[in-house]
Amino acid sequence: MPITYYIFLAVALFSIGVAGVLTRRNAIIIFMCVELMLNAVNLLLVAFSKMHAQNAIAIDPAAVAGVEAQLFVFFIMVVAAAEVSVGLAIIVMMYRNIHSVDVNFLNRLKH
Amino acid sequence: MEITQILFWFLSVLAVFGALMMVTSKNPVYSVLWLIVVFFAISGHYILLNAQFLAIVNIIVYAGAIMVLFLFVIMLMNLNAETEPQKNKWLKIAGVVAGCSLMLVFVAALRQSDELLKAPVSMGGETGLIKTLGKTLFTDYVLPFEISSVLFLSAMVGAVVIGKKGD
Structure with a gap:
């Protein structure tokens, strides 16, 4: 497959994520849209890694290239997991204080 | 196709x-x-x-x-x-x-x-493949790997502190 298809798929997923962040008011759904955007970027990184590998294989059939990009994706997943745990704790605390997860109620940074 | x-x-x-x-x-x-x-x-x-x-x-x-x-x-x-x-x-x-x-x-x-x-x-x-990635992860990228464990520890502590009931 050419790299173009992967780029357009990742762009579509990322844009859906952006539209979701802008339209939804539920904090949990906004958070999930952020996860969707992270995944779109991960998919694009893996596709570029394999494109790089293909270019290296064309020169030397035994070459292994593009490992760094996949490790980068791995670290993005690590950071996303840490981010989700803290973010959900913040959402739970917000729900406990104002009994809602609507971000419109949070526009003053205090209660 | x-x-x-x-x-x-x-x-x-x-x-x-x-x-x-x-x-x-x-x-x-x-x-x-x-x-x-x-x-x-x-x-x-x-x-x-x-x-x-x-x-x-x-x-x-x-x-x-x-x-x-x-x-x-x-x-x-x-x-x-x-x-x-x-x-x-x-x-x-x-x-x-x-x-x-x-x-x-x-x-x-x-x-x-x-x-x-x-x-x-x-x-x-x-x-x-896991073989290739693991070899690179545990040789060239072993320091970021260890630092990410500290990140997880701090995230865990942060989640517990934020989510704790009380004031």
């Missing part, structure tokens, strides 16, 4: 459809389930690209751990469709238009440089 092309289109349509359903679902539980569908489709793409390690990590970490955490939080809060209040309709339209415009800008910027973008993506190769 080869089998990989058919699989590619099937997984792409599944991912985009799941993402759209995730954004438009009224019930947050359905949103989480559609997002799990998207994650499985993306894992399928990883398998198609022969990035087997990332495919299985994506399923275990995202679909297995993170989405269960989301589901638990939603069920603890007892959210349903009525709790999200009706808001300005124009704001919703503006958000959709902004998202579409972003996509339009990306597509318009990318379709110019077409000979660069015809580069093929390797469907085989040894790049995505």
